[in-house]
Amino acid sequence: MSDFSTVRTNRGSRSSRHALLDLAPLELDCMNTLWPAGEATVREIRDRLAARLPRAYTTIMTIMDRLAHKGVVTRRKAGRAYIYRPNLTAEQARTQAVGQVVENFFGGSKEALLAQLGASSPVQTVRTEAAAPGATAASPGAPLSASGLPSETQ
Numbered sequence: 001m002s003d004f005s006t007v008r009t010n011r012g013s014r015s016s017r018h019a020l021l022d023l024a025p026l027e028l029d030c031m032n033t034l035w036p037a038g039e040a041t042v043r044e045i046r047d048r049l050a051a052r053l054p055r056a057y058t059t060i061m062t063i064m065d066r067l068a069h070k071g072v073v074t075r076r077k078a079g080r081a082y083i084y085r086p087n088l089t090a091e092q093a094r095t096q097a098v099g100q101v102v103e104n105f106f107g108g109s110k111e112a113l114l115a116q117l118g119a120s121s122p123v124q125t126v127r128t129e130a131a132a133p134g135a136t137a138a139s140p141g142a143p144l145s146a147s148g149l150p151s152e153t154q
Contacts, residue, residue, distance in 0.1 A: 023072070029053055030063050031072065035090040041081045 023031070033048045034040055040048075046060040064084050067073045075082040088096070098113075106112040 024063075026053075026055070026059075026063055027067055027072075030060065030067065031086065031093070032090075034073065034084060034086050035093075039083050039085040041078075041083055043081070045084070 029049060030045055033045050037044065037048070042057060042061045042064055045064065046055060046057055049055060049060070064073065064075070064082070068075050068082075068084070071087060073084045073086055075084045077083075102108060102110055102113050106116070
């Protein structure tokens, strides 16, 4: 699998490091659908998303085309459809997203991130108050949200 740290621009040149956190929420939803499948067509991705996030076929097609141009996925033609495959695993994406948060928000200090996670924050308080009885924290395999953190919906 290729590294997500460099991607092609429309002119075919290499850009500097592309941030995983720059993915739009629907792009990340598509990736969270594609990762467990390994590879899928636009129709398969749309069908898997439909129960919780109904979108038109052309919307998902546009999103997957954008992800291909960003270098996040590769695609190959199979008949009239493209089959998409992620260029990094969900674990690699999580590692990269956490690395970006550490670098961009904590000056590269993992200790500062851990201190922040240990501190009670307004977000943590709201989630705790809103959680249903017996709710647990997101598992390591939970889908990512646009922030790069586990999403609330699974």
